Amino acid sequence: MSPSRRDGWPSSGGKPRHWLRSAVAKARIIEFVSVDPSSLSDRPISELFAPGRPLRSLEFFPPRDEAGVEALRQTAAALQSIEPDFVSVTYGAGGSTQQRTAQVSSLLRHEFGFTVMPHLTAVNHSRAEVAAVAETHYARGIRNIMALRGDLPNGMPAATAFKDGLHFGSDVVALLKAMHPDLCLGVGGYPEKHPEAPSFEADLVNLRRKVDAGASFITTQLFFDNAAYYRFVDRCHAAGIRVPIVPGIMPVLSLRQITRITDMCGATLPERLIERIEDAGDEPESIEAAGIDWALAQIRDLLAQGAPGYHLYILNRARSALTLAVGLAA
Numbered sequence: 001m002s003p004s005r006r007d008g009w010p011s012s013g014g015k016p017r018h019w020l021r022s023a024v025a026k027a028r029i030i031e032f033v034s035v036d037p038s039s040l041s042d043r044p045i046s047e048l049f050a051p052g053r054p055l056r057s058l059e060f061f062p063p064r065d066e067a068g069v070e071a072l073r074q075t076a077a078a079l080q081s082i083e084p085d086f087v088s089v090t091y092g093a094g095g096s097t098q099q100r101t102a103q104v105s106s107l108l109r110h111e112f113g114f115t116v117m118p119h120l121t122a123v124n125h126s127r128a129e130v131a132a133v134a135e136t137h138y139a140r141g142i143r144n145i146m147a148l149r150g151d152l153p154n155g156m157p158a159a160t161a162f163k164d165g166l167h168f169g170s171d172v173v174a175l176l177k178a179m180h181p182d183l184c185l186g187v188g189g190y191p192e193k194h195p196e197a198p199s200f201e202a203d204l205v206n207l208r209r210k211v212d213a214g215a216s217f218i219t220t221q222l223f224f225d226n227a228a229y230y231r232f233v234d235r236c237h238a239a240g241i242r243v244p245i246v247p248g249i250m251p252v253l254s255l256r257q258i259t260r261i262t263d264m265c266g267a268t269l270p271e272r273l274i275e276r277i278e279d280a281g282d283e284p285e286s287i288e289a290a291g292i293d294w295a296l297a298q299i300r301d302l303l304a305q306g307a308p309g310y311h312l313y314i315l316n317r318a319r320s321a322l323t324l325a326v327g328l329a330a
């Protein structure tokens with residue numbers, strides 16, 4: 001920019017004024033056609049669901065350091081080719097990744113043009129803190145948020161984890177909807193019951209609370225036996241829950257990893273899957289291939305039965321999502 005002009009246009013120097021007018025007109029056209037699309041607001045994910053057009057979404061977690069962010073950038077670049085309908089970014093227990101979740105969400109949206117759904121959790125936050133995080137996303141054009149209670153960080157007693165009456169996923173939904181009714185909110189659902197819920201029935205009553213508070217769709221906890229998802233969907237329908245219920249699928253990477261995860265979230269590991277992983281031997285690549293095969297069979301069956309899409313827990317790795325996309329297209 002010329003230092004002699006304060007409006008951002010170059011000065012005319014000794015050239016005639018008509019030259020300036022035409023240059024200004026050209027520059028305005030260039031300015032008009034080069035509007036940064038990332039400055040526009042996202043479409044609500046709820047508008048993307050359509051019968052016969054299953055949505056594909058991918059979940060990232062915020063890396064710990066800049067090297068991890070660079071690796072995530074490479075994963076995101078590789079995944080552009082499969083054009084996910086949206087990507088989500090998790091929020092660390094108790095707000096531990098607040099900055100990184102925002103940073104990675106902006107990166108995925110602005111550098112790669114993905115529709116991004118950051119997660120946001122209540123644990124260890126006041127209403128004002130949750131509102132501030134949501135407001136930052138909203139100001140950046142994000143219109144989709146996964147609203148959750150969150151898990152307690154290790155060692156944090158439940159008595160001090162919740163503030164301001166912000167205790168459950170439904171409280172987060174109600175808060176965000178009161179702030180911005182046009183926000184599209186996803187919530188978590190538990191095909192094998194939330195581990196803390198006293199019964200399936202109680203858990204469904206609470207899931208219904210989230211939908212009644214304004215949630216537009218449910219993404220499920222991971223599961224490996226589709227029968228659990230089908231039973232859950234039937235129960236949800238019987239409980240009057242009418243929003244899309246998107247199955248969450250995680251391709252297995254190792255028996256140790258998946259045993260740890262299922263111990264935490266309560267998902268059942270079918271014997272047949274354990275056998276397949278054991279048969280794959282010690283090579284990580286063979287185990288990964290067995291995990292992808294299982295996930296592929298799960299997704300094919302889910303889509304054939306009319307699931308509204310699938311959400312992949314990709315653990316910041318591109319390979320499973322890419323291989324699954326090829327397998328599903330075949």
Ligand SMILES: Cc1cc2nc3c(=O)[nH]c(=O)nc-3n(C[C@H](O)[C@H](O)[C@H](O)COP(=O)(O)OP(=O)(O)OC[C@H]3O[C@@H](n4cnc5c(N)ncnc54)[C@H](O)[C@@H]3O)c2cc1C
Binds near residue numbers: 187189196207222248
């Ligand atoms: C798709 C998905 C994404 C996730 N992403 C993250 C993430 O980014 N960060 C993170 O920390 N965790 C994440 N989690 C884990 C999640 O935070 C935990 O499972 C947490 O324990 C529950 O959160 P929620 O909002 O689903 O629970 P809630 O809906 O609040 O339910 C939690 C428990 O409380 C019960 N309950 C709900 N409302 C009431 C009520 N009014 N009265 C009494 N009991 C009630 C429920 O039955 C359930 O047992 C995710 C889970 C899923 C399924």
